[in-house]
Amino acid sequence: MSLRLSQGGRLIDRSKPVKFSFNGKALSGFAGDTLASALLASDHMLMGRSFKYHRPRGVVARGHEEPNALMNIGAGVFFEPNQRATVTPLREGLEAASQNHWPSLETDIGAVNGMLSRFLPAGFYYKTFIHPRPAWKHLFEPFIRQSAGLGKAPKEADGDQYEYLYQFCDVLVAGGGVAGLQAALRTGREGKRVLLLEQAAVWGGRAISDGDELDGQSAEAWVAQAVAELEAMANVTLCLNVVVSGVYDHGYVLAAQALPDHLPGGESPRERLWRIRTGKVIAAAGAIERPLSFAGNDIPGVMLAGAMRDYLADFGVVVGPRSVVVTNNDDAYRTAFALKAAGQAVPLIVDARPECDSPIIAAARAAGIEIAFGSAIAKVEGGKRVTGVQICAQNSAGSALREIACDAVAMSGGWSPAVHLFSQAGGKVIWDEASAFFRPDATRPPTGDDGVPFVSVVGAANGYLEAAQALADGAGEPVPDGVQAAIAAVWRMPAEAPAKLREKTWLDFQNDVKVSDVQLAAREGFESVEHAKRYTTLGMATDQGKLSNINGLAVLGDALGREIPQVGTTTFRPPYVPLTLGTVAGEARGPLFQPLRKTPMDAWHDSQGAYWEPVGHWRRPYCFLRGDETPEQAVAREVTNTRQNLGLLDASTLGKILVKGPDAGRFLDMLYTNMMSNLKPGRCRYGLMCSENGFLMDDGVVARIDEDTWLCHTTSGGADHVHGHMEDWLQTEWWDWQVYTANLTEQYAQIAVVGPQARAVLERLGGMDLSAEALPFMAWAEGELAGIPARVFRISFSGELSFEVAVPAGRGLELWQRLMDEGEALGVMPYGTEALHIMRAEKGFIMIGDETDGTVIPQDLGLNWAISKKKTDYMGKAAQARSHMTDPERWKLVGLETLDGSVLPDGAYAVGAGENAVGQRNMIGRVTSTYHSPTLSRGIAMGLVVHGPERMGEVLEFPQISGDVIKARIVSPVFFDPEGERLHG
Amino acid sequence: MAEHLHTEVTALEPCGMILLRGDLEAEWAPDLLSIMGYSLPEQRQVIQSEAGAALWFSPDELMLLCEAGSVAEAVVQMQSACREAQAHALVADISDARARFAISGPGARLTLSKLCPVDLSEAGFGPGHVRRTRIAQVACAFWMTGPESFELICFRSVSEYVEGLLRNAARSHMGLEML
Amino acid sequence: MLILTCPYCGVRAEETELAPGGEAHLKRVDPEGSPEALEEYLFHRANPKGVHFERWRHAYGCGKWFLAARDTVSMEVFGTYPAQISEPPQELIDTIRARRPGWEPV
Numbered sequence A: 001m002s003l004r005l006s007q008g009g010r011l012i013d014r015s016k017p018v019k020f021s022f023n024g025k026a027l028s029g030f031a032g033d034t035l036a037s038a039l040l041a042s043d044h045m046l047m048g049r050s051f052k053y054h055r056p057r058g059v060v061a062r063g064h065e066e067p068n069a070l071m072n073i074g075a076g077v078f079f080e081p082n083q084r085a086t087v088t089p090l091r092e093g094l095e096a097a098s099q100n101h102w103p104s105l106e107t108d109i110g111a112v113n114g115m116l117s118r119f120l121p122a123g124f125y126y127k128t129f130i131h132p133r134p135a136w137k138h139l140f141e142p143f144i145r146q147s148a149g150l151g152k153a154p155k156e157a158d159g160d161q162y163e164y165l166y167q168f169c170d171v172l173v174a175g176g177g178v179a180g181l182q183a184a185l186r187t188g189r190e191g192k193r194v195l196l197l198e199q200a201a202v203w204g205g206r207a208i209s210d211g212d213e214l215d216g217q218s219a220e221a222w223v224a225q226a227v228a229e230l231e232a233m234a235n236v237t238l239c240l241n242v243v244v245s246g247v248y249d250h251g252y253v254l255a256a257q258a259l260p261d262h263l264p265g266g267e268s269p270r271e272r273l274w275r276i277r278t279g280k281v282i283a284a285a286g287a288i289e290r291p292l293s294f295a296g297n298d299i300p301g302v303m304l305a306g307a308m309r310d311y312l313a314d315f316g317v318v319v320g321p322r323s324v325v326v327t328n329n330d331d332a333y334r335t336a337f338a339l340k341a342a343g344q345a346v347p348l349i350v351d352a353r354p355e356c357d358s359p360i361i362a363a364a365r366a367a368g369i370e371i372a373f374g375s376a377i378a379k380v381e382g383g384k385r386v387t388g389v390q391i392c393a394q395n396s397a398g399s400a401l402r403e404i405a406c407d408a409v410a411m412s413g414g415w416s417p418a419v420h421l422f423s424q425a426g427g428k429v430i431w432d433e434a435s436a437f438f439r440p441d442a443t444r445p446p447t448g449d450d451g452v453p454f455v456s457v458v459g460a461a462n463g464y465l466e467a468a469q470a471l472a473d474g475a476g477e478p479v480p481d482g483v484q485a486a487i488a489a490v491w492r493m494p495a496e497a498p499a500k501l502r503e504k505t506w507l508d509f510q511n512d513v514k515v516s517d518v519q520l521a522a523r524e525g526f527e528s529v530e531h532a533k534r535y536t537t538l539g540m541a542t543d544q545g546k547l548s549n550i551n552g553l554a555v556l557g558d559a560l561g562r563e564i565p566q567v568g569t570t571t572f573r574p575p576y577v578p579l580t581l582g583t584v585a586g587e588a589r590g591p592l593f594q595p596l597r598k599t600p601m602d603a604w605h606d607s608q609g610a611y612w613e614p615v616g617h618w619r620r621p622y623c624f625l626r627g628d629e630t631p632e633q634a635v636a637r638e639v640t641n642t643r644q645n646l647g648l649l650d651a652s653t654l655g656k657i658l659v660k661g662p663d664a665g666r667f668l669d670m671l672y673t674n675m676m677s678n679l680k681p682g683r684c685r686y687g688l689m690c691s692e693n694g695f696l697m698d699d700g701v702v703a704r705i706d707e708d709t710w711l712c713h714t715t716s717g718g719a720d721h722v723h724g725h726m727e728d729w730l731q732t733e734w735w736d737w738q739v740y741t742a743n744l745t746e747q748y749a750q751i752a753v754v755g756p757q758a759r760a761v762l763e764r765l766g767g768m769d770l771s772a773e774a775l776p777f778m779a780w781a782e783g784e785l786a787g788i789p790a791r792v793f794r795i796s797f798s799g800e801l802s803f804e805v806a807v808p809a810g811r812g813l814e815l816w817q818r819l820m821d822e823g824e825a826l827g828v829m830p831y832g833t834e835a836l837h838i839m840r841a842e843k844g845f846i847m848i849g850d851e852t853d854g855t856v857i858p859q860d861l862g863l864n865w866a867i868s869k870k871k872t873d874y875m876g877k878a879a880q881a882r883s884h885m886t887d888p889e890r891w892k893l894v895g896l897e898t899l900d901g902s903v904l905p906d907g908a909y910a911v912g913a914g915e916n917a918v919g920q921r922n923m924i925g926r927v928t929s930t931y932h933s934p935t936l937s938r939g940i941a942m943g944l945v946v947h948g949p950e951r952m953g954e955v956l957e958f959p960q961i962s963g964d965v966i967k968a969r970i971v972s973p974v975f976f977d978p979e980g981e982r983l984h985g
Numbered sequence B: 001m002a003e004h005l006h007t008e009v010t011a012l013e014p015c016g017m018i019l020l021r022g023d024l025e026a027e028w029a030p031d032l033l034s035i036m037g038y039s040l041p042e043q044r045q046v047i048q049s050e051a052g053a054a055l056w057f058s059p060d061e062l063m064l065l066c067e068a069g070s071v072a073e074a075v076v077q078m079q080s081a082c083r084e085a086q087a088h089a090l091v092a093d094i095s096d097a098r099a100r101f102a103i104s105g106p107g108a109r110l111t112l113s114k115l116c117p118v119d120l121s122e123a124g125f126g127p128g129h130v131r132r133t134r135i136a137q138v139a140c141a142f143w144m145t146g147p148e149s150f151e152l153i154c155f156r157s158v159s160e161y162v163e164g165l166l167r168n169a170a171r172s173h174m175g176l177e178m179l
Numbered sequence C: 001m002l003i004l005t006c007p008y009c010g011v012r013a014e015e016t017e018l019a020p021g022g023e024a025h026l027k028r029v030d031p032e033g034s035p036e037a038l039e040e041y042l043f044h045r046a047n048p049k050g051v052h053f054e055r056w057r058h059a060y061g062c063g064k065w066f067l068a069a070r071d072t073v074s075m076e077v078f079g080t081y082p083a084q085i086s087e088p089p090q091e092l093i094d095t096i097r098a099r100r101p102g103w104e105p106v
Helices: A035-041 A109-115 A124-128 A133-147 A178-189 A219-232 A305-315 A333-341 A359-366 A420-424 A467-474 A515-523 A529-536 A549-560 A581-585 A602-607 A631-644 A664-671 A719-732 A758-765 A809-826 A833-842 B029-034 B068-085 B108-113 B156-170 C035-043 C090-099
Strands: A013-022 A025-031 A070-073 A080-084 A094-098 A162-174 A194-197 A236-239 A242-248 A252-258 A271-283 A287-289 A302-304 A323-327 A349-351 A371-373 A375-382 A386-393 A402-405 A408-412 A415-417 A429-432 A437-440 A455-457 A506-508 A610-615 A618-624 A646-650 A655-660 A684-690 A696-706 A709-714 A740-743 A748-754 A780-785 A788-793 A802-808 A828-830 A891-898 A909-915 A921-933 A938-946 A955-959 A965-971 B008-012 B016-022 B046-048 B053-058 B061-066 B089-093 B098-104 B130-135 B138-146 B149-155 C003-005 C012-014 C019-023 C051-057 C065-071 C077-082
Touching: A013 A035, A025 A035, A035 A094, A035 A305, A162 A178, A162 A252, A162 A581, A162 B108, A178 A194, A178 A219, A178 A236, A178 A271, A178 A467, A194 A242, A194 A271, A219 A236, A242 A271, A242 A420, A271 A420, A271 A581, A287 A305, A302 A305, A305 A323, A305 A333, A305 A408, A323 A333, A323 A375, A333 A359, A333 A408, A349 A375, A359 A371, A386 A408, A415 A437, A420 A455, A506 A515, A506 A549, A515 A529, A515 A549, A529 A549, A602 A618, A602 A809, A610 A833, A618 A631, A618 A828, A618 A833, A631 A646, A631 A828, A631 A833, A631 A921, A646 A758, A646 A809, A646 A833, A655 A664, A655 A719, A655 B089, A664 A709, A664 A719, A696 A719, A696 A788, A709 A719, A719 A740, A719 C051, A719 C065, A740 B016, A740 B089, A748 A758, A748 A809, A758 A802, A758 A809, A788 A809, A802 A809, A809 A828, A833 A921, A833 A938, A891 A921, A909 A938, A921 A955, B008 B156, B016 B029, B016 B068, B029 B068, B053 B130, B053 B138, B061 B068, B068 B089, B098 B108, B098 B138, B098 B156, B108 B149, B108 B156, B130 B156, B138 B156, B149 B156, C003 C077, C077 C090
Parallel strands: A013 A094, A162 A194, A162 A271, A194 A236, A271 A455, A302 A408, A323 A349, A323 A408, A349 A371, A646 A828
Antiparallel strands: A013 A025, A070 A080, A070 A094, A242 A252, A252 A271, A287 A415, A375 A386, A386 A402, A429 A437, A610 A618, A646 A748, A655 A709, A655 A740, A684 A696, A696 A709, A748 A802, A780 A788, A788 A802, A891 A938, A891 A965, A909 A921, A909 A955, A921 A938, A955 A965, B008 B098, B016 B061, B016 B089, B046 B053, B053 B061, B098 B149, B130 B138, B138 B149, C003 C012, C019 C051, C051 C065, C065 C077
8 A cells, every 4th residue: 555654755844734635535645745645645546547448547657747647626617637646736625536437436337448458459449430420429429428538628717817927038947957957057157147947846856856966965965055056146047836848949938837826716827828038948857767568567556666766755655565676777776775765675676687787786786685687577466556566587478487466566667868848949869779768969959040059958858867977967068977787678578478468568558558559550551650659649648658659669660670760759749748728828818818999989888788799809889779679670770860860980990091201192092093192182082902912902081181191091900901001012112202101090089970960960069160062072171079179071981961070089988978969959879880881781882891802803893983094003903904803704793682672691692504513503693791771671782793783683593501592683782872962961 | 925026007197199200310300309308219219308208119200208288289390390391201199099007016027027028127128228019919118117117008999908918917926036 | 939130120029029921022013014924923922941031020019021031941040131122132142151052042
């Protein structure tokens, strides 16, 4: 049984008990524990069920690399699945639950999958569930969804807060172990701005737990001294609990900061994503121990040797009183010493290597620990926990030579340098045959914006696994040779393990991938490592194969008869450890999810029943609801009232761009399809703006302010784009033209005053002569209205008598209020965007984004009147002359009237006779805008139809998905007041 | 809880803002700027006065701040000075287009560091500098008005969003005590 | 994520402050141009593996368009320069030649 010893545990505070629960059971640990160490201390070795076969699983590692001990943590809005117990700090009241089992962790019905495992090999899903198709939906999928998977998806929105932090430095040191501290000291002493980040809650990496000696001091003393020196340097910043998760181009680094003191729902964020820009990265991320591949290597109680000594040194926890050590290298011997020193029994060290010698082997012999060289574990005995091991010769098929009763197995298949950060940004790795690992190739590092290498690697991550080597490498000094005996590459244990054993030999614990699965993939032709990975899912779980990748590659290479370098590695991609979605999103959630642009009158609208519609990032009233009206009723009322009395529209969102300079007229002539240079000051003109490809991009009314100044109105969504477009051409093509632009969109509130009473209400405000003589249609004037400085544009998008009044934004609400007050007797009502759309459609005015979609040219819309014939050039003119653009078969704008008065569905297609090349009915047109017109009491629509304007009166068929056909007649797009009499009031 | 990093976010009253675009190296430029009592700020610099500040926005663009009451007259004066000098320049009153915020206290730098991709260490940014950048998803500009205080401007339509961002970022600096 | 120095305001701006604008040094073809020249101008774009000249706007900063020479594989930036120029500056071409022997401007 796993338990806490009466002494030891450098990270825990035994005077501070911490209560928590696991699967509803009340338990207790100590401050400083992780959830994993506290569970082990309470004899909870079983921490979860595996993904596919529901095998009982216990903790196998110490840190982020843990594949098994994934937990549901918290409840309600603070619930989060798939949290690794090994890096979850224990805190008072923590609620943890194991995953992927039913009905309980101890008795899991899904474990039947394990008995069926011979029928669930790699690629099983692909092979089995293809036919018959209904079986997938009704039989297989529900079963798989029930039995596979890890944690449950949260049901509620996350109750915690997250945020970003932008940081800048010359040198980022990733990892605060010995090598990282040395690297920070070295670069810090050079005066560089250094940021040193460590994922754990303490400095020193493995050195202190391992009891290393550094520069003649204990690791503890050395680390304390190094940290003290770094803390004293003003140019060095150190931070614990920050894991560097990704290195990207040009020195961009992402790191996630955990805040262990954060309480669920507390003031502080739960996690913080650091977005770092650094000159250099020194990756000192250490190394990750590999499991050995023997049968039963996933039974709870089998643990990485390094992790076992960590639990002992850090938390005073052991997995059981009797532990067998199995290894192919010297490092695991340290676990045997540590256990012995703590009074635990180590009946045997199983060393797969032929007999060899080194200082530590000699010490083991001297300490009287039995070593079995050339040996292997044939099989681990036990179900939910280890009860013993069968020992065999490594070069055998696994016939047991002896059996040893034990509670735990400490395994070490060697260490893999954590090359992830180096590799993510483009660094290449090379296979080191002697050390049996991939190490960074210092000759092929990632390069930065200056073309110079920007990521270097030190310490264990660089392949220098021994403390004295890491010390030298981190300091940039020549690295001494190691004192350990050479590792033996052991990828299968025993070497000739038969199928019966290989099927119980796990490579990827989290995704339940076995040696036999990888061998099957090789047999079936998945020779590329990238293909084999996806076929077997090896390394595709949340741990991204930190423990399994190298072992898997080796097994694949062996099955293919290739060496590991020929097999190659899969690509290391960020993030190094899983990031929660909250951390990635940062502050962008709830009201801060995205900017919501509000006009100066927004609060008034909100208080008056505005039914909102998003327009770009703006919110605009679609209509204003009165009483228990539906939106449709409100829209009809607003249209009717505006046509009969008086309507007010908040048009503040319209783009307003000032264009000024001696060449402004010439510039606008290039930008718009018609002439703007000959517009007279005081006058307005409607203009179309096209892209160089000829397509209609934006439209709006241009007013000439004075001799060298024009004010260009754009669509609501188009202001920034049009301003950017203008600046683009001025800066990069016609830079010698003397023109300046200013985007004044937000400087002004703009109100459209529309309807037969429009002039009357403005006259009541007083201050300006707005008579038809003083201010004719398409003119503008400046003055004061109700004491507010204003520009009044006599323009109309509704077909009614209409004035658009622009005032400083800070006074927009005041003007709106005055118009509402003075208009009361005249029947004023505010109207929203839908009434605006209907009234413009009744008049046959096009709308950018409805009649245009990036493939429509003005000529398609019958807008030739707004295209200058005189100009030799404007943006898009050349393209509009291309054969495809002048093709008479292009669809052209028409009006559409349903025969029964109903409303055509938006986007509906008209079909003609015959079929197209792929046997579909021929499309001959489509609906671009469609509304119920309250003015005409019928459905009206606009659409693009082949030869449309030549087919007036013809009836088109619009088939529906239901099978019904709607018939509509081609008519003029101007449905209402074609003579424009109302406009002139 | 990092109490010593307390940060205050305040929405400021509107002030006068004038946009000037033109060749800032031209002969007429000093006279034009002197109307508002400013000289030409260097690249990415701000010149502060009792009444406001002159902000360098781009090689041909300045934003000039003044008291709200004096902006109308200043615009008229500057526009007529341009005409007299036959200067090709654009002067516009943009006082209503933007919102202003003050961010102050020992955590002010940290607060902006959470929202803007800018080096806000003392080595990277200090009094006298102005920076146009983005704050989360919208454009902004800021400069320092004291050793621990910033003024930030953004477009008026997104002032609620920006205020929300600033208050959210200022709330807690737990875990950043070492910066 | 790229970082490019804006030649107008001097800011080393990260990509989130910038807006991309495609290939640099396109020559506008007006209605007098031949159909072939127009086709080239409207539709044909270089997509080199290696040295590339491109347009960027410091959209969230000073608002200026500038040009950059960048290696599309290694992401090395050889230089940024103002947009008011129809060819890359000779100094930049020399820099690129030094860094990429054998490279010739198109």
